[in-house]
Amino acid sequence: MSRRAAMASTAPRARLSTPAPAAHPPRKRGRSPPATGSTVSWRASAENAAPVDHRRRWHNPERAPGRAWQQFRAPQSALPSSRRWVFSEDASTSSGDACTIMSYNILADYNARNHPDLYWDVPLDAMRWDSRRRLIIREIRHWDPDLVCLQEVDRFQEIAAGMKSRGYEGIFQRRTGDTRDGCAMFWKSKRLRLLEEDSIDFSEFNLRNNVAQICVFELNGTYKLVLGNIHVLFNPKRGDVKLGQIRMLLEKANALAEKWNGIPIVLAGDFNSTPDSAIYEFLTTMKLNISLHDRRQLSGLDNSEFDLYELYSLLKYQWSDEEVRNATGCSNVMVAEHPLKLRSSYAMLKRNSNNRGLHGEPLATSYHKKFLGTVDYLWHTRGLECSRVLDTLPIGTLRRTRGLPTREIGSDHLPIVAEFVFTEPVEDDSDEEDESEHDDKSEQEVRKSQHIYLSLDSGSP
Structure with missing residues (x-):
């Protein structure tokens, strides 16, 4: 894909607040999308609300033969109710x-309708x-x-309308370019107060048109934390861009935490990287050390039939100056680094x-x-302990559905949820082993694939 020029945003960030009850206004025609290249934030209001198109139906734009039979086949297997x-x-x-x-990737309506090949076995309804x-x-x-981080949100007003009655406020950051979706955060206004709001438009750094949100919240007037929300680029071949986006999120989250006297950090989102990947190792x-990796395999989403990782100790991969700069921030530095000692909330708890x-991840x-x-994670730093997580579904159960969404699950992702408890800060970390010093070759040898890769369209954005 051609690189889009970065454009600074002048659109104000919008905040959703629970409005006073009012009569429903007449339905209005939806507004046209904002101009290409602008970063857009939305305010939930009656005049901005897009009408629900009841005529919309799932279809195959290419009218591929054989699609019609789907509506007559047996329904998907039912999932456990809880x-x-x-x-x-x-x-x-x-x-x-x-x-x-x-953290929940809710599958943008626009994306679902434009990638019918991914949902061939999903019932029309x-x-x-x-x-x-x-x-x-x-x-x-x-x-x-208490806090909700959503990715692939292209109908923010409709989601926000469903959250208001539960006492949530929310903000939305749209991706740049000709895309329609973005990231959104919601929080319970009775428990949490938004102290600072920031975002990253990665197109400003030539790192594609993804965005991230970074906010500071105060819980019950006492505890503070930084919360980051990101949807990393999907394209498996652009591991340099994926790594650069994640690195920038970590650096900015750390800077914001330091600004607020070293408060703890939680990072949520769809990282489009698997637990057995080099990007997971980086986190x-x-x-x-990117010279030991092929950028097309950094995220674990490549369907290569070769296990080139076995040759890491003997083979150096070729990276262009631009790719190195994307990944590490400097064209002559081959080691990407970040300042946060992160723990995965799911990996830290008892396994099933x-x-x-292998890593304890779903x-x-x-x-x-x-x-x-697995591509979705909830990471956290010291100052927080994970007291519980909402376990995911067994592989066998998921397989019986023949694919998500279903009539019981509204997205092709499962929401992941963790409860965090604030703890006293720890002065000295010297008693912990510095995992960053481990041998790269040994790490690669013990990796086992945690995900089942069927095939991927490398041309997907």
Whole structure:
């Protein structure tokens, strides 16, 4: 894809606040999308609300033969009505100092309608946005998180309308260019107060048109934390861009935490990288020597039939100056680094062999025709302990659905949820082993694939 020139945004960031009850205005025609290249934030209001198109239906734009039979086939297997909490054996929750955070890629309506090949086995009614929206809102309300980080949001006003009655405020940051989706955050206004709001438009750094949100919240007037929300670039071949986006998020989150006297950090989102990938290694060990990796395999989403990682000790991969600069921030530096000692909330808790992999991460947080695996995470720094996580579904259960969404799940991702408890800051970390010093070759030898890669369209954005 051609690189889009970065453009500074002049559009004000918008905030959703619970409005006073008012009579419903007449339905208005939806506004045209903003001009290409602008970063857009939205304010939820009646005049900005896009009308629901009841005529919309799931279709195959290319009218591929064989599609019509789908509506007559047997329905998807039903999923369990609930998921279970997995509790930490160490962390103890005292009243008032716990905060529950959800990360959820809700599958943008625009993306679902323009990638029918990914949802070939999904019933027609399960793909309709009005049905998926109700399921998404119902799921969020059921788990009742204090903070919600959403990705692939292209109908923010409709999601926001479903959140207002539960006491949530929200903000939205749209991607730049000709895309329609973005990231959104919601928080319970009775428990949390937004102290500072920031975002990253990665197109300003020639790192594609993705965006990230970074905010500072105060819980119950006492505890503070930084919350980051990101949807990393999908394209498996552009590992340099993926790494650069993540590195920039970590650096900016750290700077904001230091500004507020070293408060703890939680990073949520769809990182489009699997637990057995080099990018996951970068997140957990604080550094990555990119010369030992092929950029097309950094995220673990490449379907190569070769295990080139076995040759890491003998082979140096070729990176252009631009790719190195994207990945590490400097064209003559081959080691990407970040300043945060991160822990994965799911990996830190007790494992279940039915739905956890080698690293302790879920075996799958996303499932469609071409991918079954884990790409969604909730990371945190010191100052917080993870007291419980909402376990995912077993692989066998997911396989029986033949793909998400279903009539019970509104997206092709499962929401992940963790409860965090604020702890006293730790003065000295010297007793911990510095994982960043481990041997790269040994790390590669012990890796086992946690995800099932079926195939990928490398041309996808």
